[in-house]
Amino acid sequence: MKALIIADNNQLKFIDKEIPKPKENEVLVKINAVALNHRDQFIREGKYPGIRHGTILGSDACGTVIETGAQVDKVWKDKEVLINPNVDWGENPKVQSPKYHILGTPTDGLFCEYVTIDAEKIAEKPAHLSSEAGAALPLGGMTAYRALFHHGKCQKRENVLISGVGGGVAQFALQFAMAKGANVYVTSSDETKRTKSIELGAKDAFNYKDSDWVKKAKEVSGGFDLVIDSAAGDGINDLIKLMKPAGRIVFYGATQGKPHNLDVHRMFWNQITLQGSTMANDDEFKAMITYVKKNRIEPIIDSIRPFDEIIDAFEKMKDGKQFGKLVARF
Structure with missing residues (x-):
């Protein structure tokens, strides 16, 4: 073979x-x-x-x-x-x-x-x-499922931000959150990927390289209950600024490395959760497939x-x- x-x-x-x-x-x-x-x-x-x-x-x-x-x-x-x-x-x-x-x-x-x-x-x-x-x-689906539902506790009508929507896990998170009935927004530096995400059903898409993207995202959405991220780095502080009180940030990667500083004052005062996640357990793999089947996700x-x-x-x-x-x- x-x-x-x-x-x-x-x-x-x-x-x-x-x-x-x-x-x-x-x-x-x-x-x-x-x-x-x-x-x-x-x-x-x-x-x-x-x-x-x-x-x-x-x-x-x-x-x-x-x-x-x-x-x-x-x-x-x-x-x-x-x-x-x-x-x-x-x-x-x-x-x-x-x-x-x-x-x-x-x-x-x-x-x-x-x-x-x-x-x-x-x-x-x-x-x-x-x-x-x-x-x-399999791998992208199960990783997104655990981050979104096990850690993120994604619920219908919540505002959800998916960062770096060009990646496979991020795209599954977009699809899974929309199937749940959440209001889903995305970020990408690529205009084509932002446009395609909106065509798929995202409420809006932001270019994280724009200097005023955080302000615009806050104005458009009113803030986020949940963020699914794979970059981390210093950009994590932008996400913290965007959170509603008691919001959850779940990150399944750190492609931008460690942040030099972390806005812990805003985190504790607004009771924001920063949660790591990776892959998924065997039961979640099966649950993810059931979810895809039930919602006919492609x-x-x-x-x-x-x-x-x-x-x-x-x-x-x-x-x-x-x-x-x-x-x-x-």
């Missing part, structure tokens, strides 16, 4: 491997489509912890079960499934274990033609989704290409011009 690995010097390389055999508690899945996440490009750039050269990359995939292990219910045979990329979340649903990681580094991932996976880690693809849309869902896809051309998708992600998931199909 063909697979894409991270080779020496962090180069992307296609290799051929034998098709694996499922253990008694596993299924063999023929992969139909895969999708990139920013972590795949970060691994390529050597900016991700625990990189192990020779590892098959990829955390997102949709495929068909073609063989079941001896202890697996045969009902899974021929079903099209999504794969939960969690490894060793642990027993505490509130926080991941020290052993926790995601498929694709250091454990072999899903950018390959066939994969064996524990039967507990698969879920049937929602019928309204294509294979390509299904592949786009992942936003930027482009689809043959798996043989997946390295081109890495180049597009590096440029940061995509809006939606970058998908490759077999």
